[in-house]
Amino acid sequence: xxxxxxxxxxxxxxxxIVQINCTYQTSGFNGLFWYQQHAGEAPTFLSYNVxxxxxxKGRFSSFLSRSKGYSYLLLKELQMKDSASYLxxxxxxxxxxxxxxxxxxxxxxx
Amino acid sequence: DAxxxxxxRNRITKTGKRIMLECSxxxxxxxxxxxxxxxxxxxxxxxxxxxxxxxxxxxISDGYSVSRQAQAKFSLSLESAIPxxxxxxxxxxxxxxxxxxxxxxxxxxxx
Numbered sequence: 653x654x655x656x657x658x659x660x661x662x663x664x665x666x667x668x669i670v671q672i673n674c675t676y677q678t679s680g681f682n683g684l685f686w687y688q689q690h691a692g693e694a695p696t697f698l699s700y701n702v703x704x705x706x707x708x709k710g711r712f713s714s715f716l717s718r719s720k721g722y723s724y725l726l727l728k729e730l731q732m733k734d735s736a737s738y739l740x741x742x743x744x745x746x747x748x749x750x751x752x753x754x755x756x757x758x759x760x761x762x
Numbered sequence: 763d764a765x766x767x768x769x770x771r772n773r774i775t776k777t778g779k780r781i782m783l784e785c786s787x788x789x790x791x792x793x794x795x796x797x798x799x800x801x802x803x804x805x806x807x808x809x810x811x812x813x814x815x816x817x818x819x820x821x822i823s824d825g826y827s828v829s830r831q832a833q834a835k836f837s838l839s840l841e842s843a844i845p846x847x848x849x850x851x852x853x854x855x856x857x858x859x860x861x862x863x864x865x866x867x868x869x870x871x872x873x
Binding site for chain 2: 751
């Protein structure tokens with residue numbers, strides 16, 4: 653079966669660092685994606701990992717361990733505009749489909 | 763102009779009515795998807811299509827149908843709308859090698 657877990661909600665302070673975890677059990681794996689979604693808006697692509705390790709993109713980094721079925725998204729120097737939901741998604745072996753986690757709602761406080 | 767567009771952006775309808783949500787894309791992608799999102803939940807796949815002649819059911823296809831009229835157009839129909847189909851609907855496209863690109867969403871309310 654397909655199962656992706658993320659914490660439901662997180663809170664952090666402006667300027668701080670926050671790590672959002674994602675664990676997955678899927679029938680196949682061909683990449684893990686992170687999306688940001690502001691309330692009522694479309695998800696937008698943040699990062700992509702297909703090999704183990706850390707991918708860095710400005711204030712955002714994403715890590716993957718395929719053997720552990722685990723990824724995290726790291727957000728540095730938090731800003732108020734980072735308040736949003738963060739969705740973890742796995743693409744299956746054949747690149748056919750994306751399976752989405754429930755999302756983590758992040759609130760950044762002043 | 764947006765690469766993926768959806769019409770309408772908002773729709774209110776009554777139980778039992780048939781409605782259609784439309785999606786168009788200018789990215790030239792073969793793959794198109796329809797998702798629904800309920801408050802506080804992730805995206806659930808309704809249907810997907812990998813080319814004009816290919817239609818596949820997703821995890822929650824009951825009560826929905828789709829039509830791929832052209833590479834650029836993928837429409838979702840609710841044959842007889844019911845209140846628990848009230849949700850935010852997203853269309854997405856992909857070329858299969860990279861991420862998906864989402865439309866702005868259609869907010870549907872079924873009374």
